[in-house]
Amino acid sequence: MCDARSVLRHLNRAVHAGIPLVKPWMNEPHDQVEPPPPAETTAPMPSHWFRSAALLDVRGLQVSSAAHVNARRLVHGISLSITCGEVIGLVGDASSGALEVAQSIAGVLPAPASIRSGSILYNGVELVGLPPRSSSRLHDTKIAYLPRSPRDSLDSNMTVGTQLAALLRSRGGLSKPAAYERSLDLLGQAGVENPEHTFTAYARDVSAILARRVHIAHALAGSPKLLVADDPTDTLNASDSFDILELLGQLQRKHKLTMIIVTRSVQVAAQICHRVAVVRTGAIVEYASVADLCGSPKHPYTRAMLHASENESLGSPAL
Numbered sequence: 001m002c003d004a005r006s007v008l009r010h011l012n013r014a015v016h017a018g019i020p021l022v023k024p025w026m027n028e029p030h031d032q033v034e035p036p037p038p039a040e041t042t043a044p045m046p047s048h049w050f051r052s053a054a055l056l057d058v059r060g061l062q063v064s065s066a067a068h069v070n071a072r073r074l075v076h077g078i079s080l081s082i083t084c085g086e087v088i089g090l091v092g093d094a095s096s097g098a099l100e101v102a103q104s105i106a107g108v109l110p111a112p113a114s115i116r117s118g119s120i121l122y123n124g125v126e127l128v129g130l131p132p133r134s135s136s137r138l139h140d141t142k143i144a145y146l147p148r149s150p151r152d153s154l155d156s157n158m159t160v161g162t163q164l165a166a167l168l169r170s171r172g173g174l175s176k177p178a179a180y181e182r183s184l185d186l187l188g189q190a191g192v193e194n195p196e197h198t199f200t201a202y203a204r205d206v207s208a209i210l211a212r213r214v215h216i217a218h219a220l221a222g223s224p225k226l227l228v229a230d231d232p233t234d235t236l237n238a239s240d241s242f243d244i245l246e247l248l249g250q251l252q253r254k255h256k257l258t259m260i261i262v263t264r265s266v267q268v269a270a271q272i273c274h275r276v277a278v279v280r281t282g283a284i285v286e287y288a289s290v291a292d293l294c295g296s297p298k299h300p301y302t303r304a305m306l307h308a309s310e311n312e313s314l315g316s317p318a319l
Contacts, residue, residue, distance in 0.1 A: 054121075055258050056082040056105065056226060061118035063100045063109070063282075074100045074113065076282040084225075087252060087259040089269030089290075091305065092279035099230060101279070102262045106145040106228040107135055122226070140171055144219035146229040150211040154203035160187075160214050161199030167221050186217040191247045209240040216247065220255075227252075228260045233268055245272050266302075267309040270294055278302045 063075035075097040082088050092098035103109040105120055107127070120127040122143065127135065139145075147153045155163060164186065165179040174182060180199075187195035190213040198210065206214065212232065219227055232248065233241035249272050252259055263269055269276045270290050278286040278293070278301060286299040297303045 054081045055084045055086075055123055056080075057119075057121040058101070058105065059119045059121075061101065061104060061120065062116040063097070063104055064114055064116045066112040067114045071112075073116070074282055075104075077118070078279075078282070078284055080277060080284070080287075082258060082260070084258055085252075085256050086275065087249075087261065087273045089273035089276040090260060090262045090279055091264070091266055091269050091276055093264055095281070096279040097282035098262050098277075098279040102228050102230060102260055103145075105226075105260065106143055107139040108145050108147075141222040142224055143226045143228065144222060144224035146212075146215055146219055146227065146232055148230040148234050150215040151203070151208070153215065154211065156202065156204035158203060159199070160201050160203055160206065163203070164199075164214070164217060164221070167218060171222055182221075183217070186220050187214070189220060189251070190214065190217040191243070192217070208235050209244065212236070212244055213247075216251070220251070223255075224257070226258045226260070228262075230262045231264065232261065233263070233265075241268070242271075248272060265309050266294070266305050278305065 058078060058080040061075055061078045062073060064071040064073055066072075078097070078101055080088070080101075090098035090102055100109065100113060103113075104115055105122075105127070109115065115128055118128065122138070125138065127138075130138070154160070161180070161183055164183045165176070168174050168179040168182050169176070172179075172182075183199060184195040187198055192198050192210065192213050198206070198214070203211070203214075227248075229248070232244055236244060245268065248259065248261075251257060252272075259272075261269060261273055266276070270293075273290055275287065275289050276293050277284045278299060280301045286293065286297065286302045288298075293302065294306065297306055
């Protein structure tokens, strides 16, 4: 038998050699120490697997008017999950924060506004903090953005075709003849009646609805999976608004697009969207299907917006 002194020497050598004194299988479940639960946060994150199952998952997004600490908050911890093929409306007034949410997703948030915190997971890829080169490549090909004022985004001193073909050649590496043919095809898909004529027209000479169609052609150039549109019917009359929303609906079904539509009108959202998030002062106050939102609105702000949309439609043809 070993005496106590030899046992201590044996244990000392084992500890210095890094030898485990207890085999893993010797640990009983009740002897194991469980790690403490994670601290609760204001925007709990689901598992990465669950989040990546959606095409787009936004969690705890906060956007400030500038990068400094005391900057005004425009978005207060918004969370939103969108599956492939869904059309989601972000409805709110100009100061609601809905636009800043959409711009953050599309990668076009204008300076000095900045994402303060949160996560934007697109198809399993984290967009917040993504290096500029990778972000630019992804947004050029996978996420398209339609600005509110298409005329302002087109060079008025260049022809429509020159700008569209240049985009196709830079992104897709197409030859000049191939870019021309592809441009005509995209303009046709965007509902342009005479693509050849529009191709040679200067941007400053096209109508508001034609400028919108040209921008839709631009958006389709990268064969995107997600289309983010900022108030696509702004500045259009009721008839043209109906046509553009019909076109977007047709393109969504044809290309199985996922869409985010920013609008101030519940009526516009009701025509094209599956679900609607009502945004007020940087937060989502109600999120429901179009049927539930229009049939049984819960929040006073939602009811006020519905009432405003009804009043607006009284003096113009219904969308």
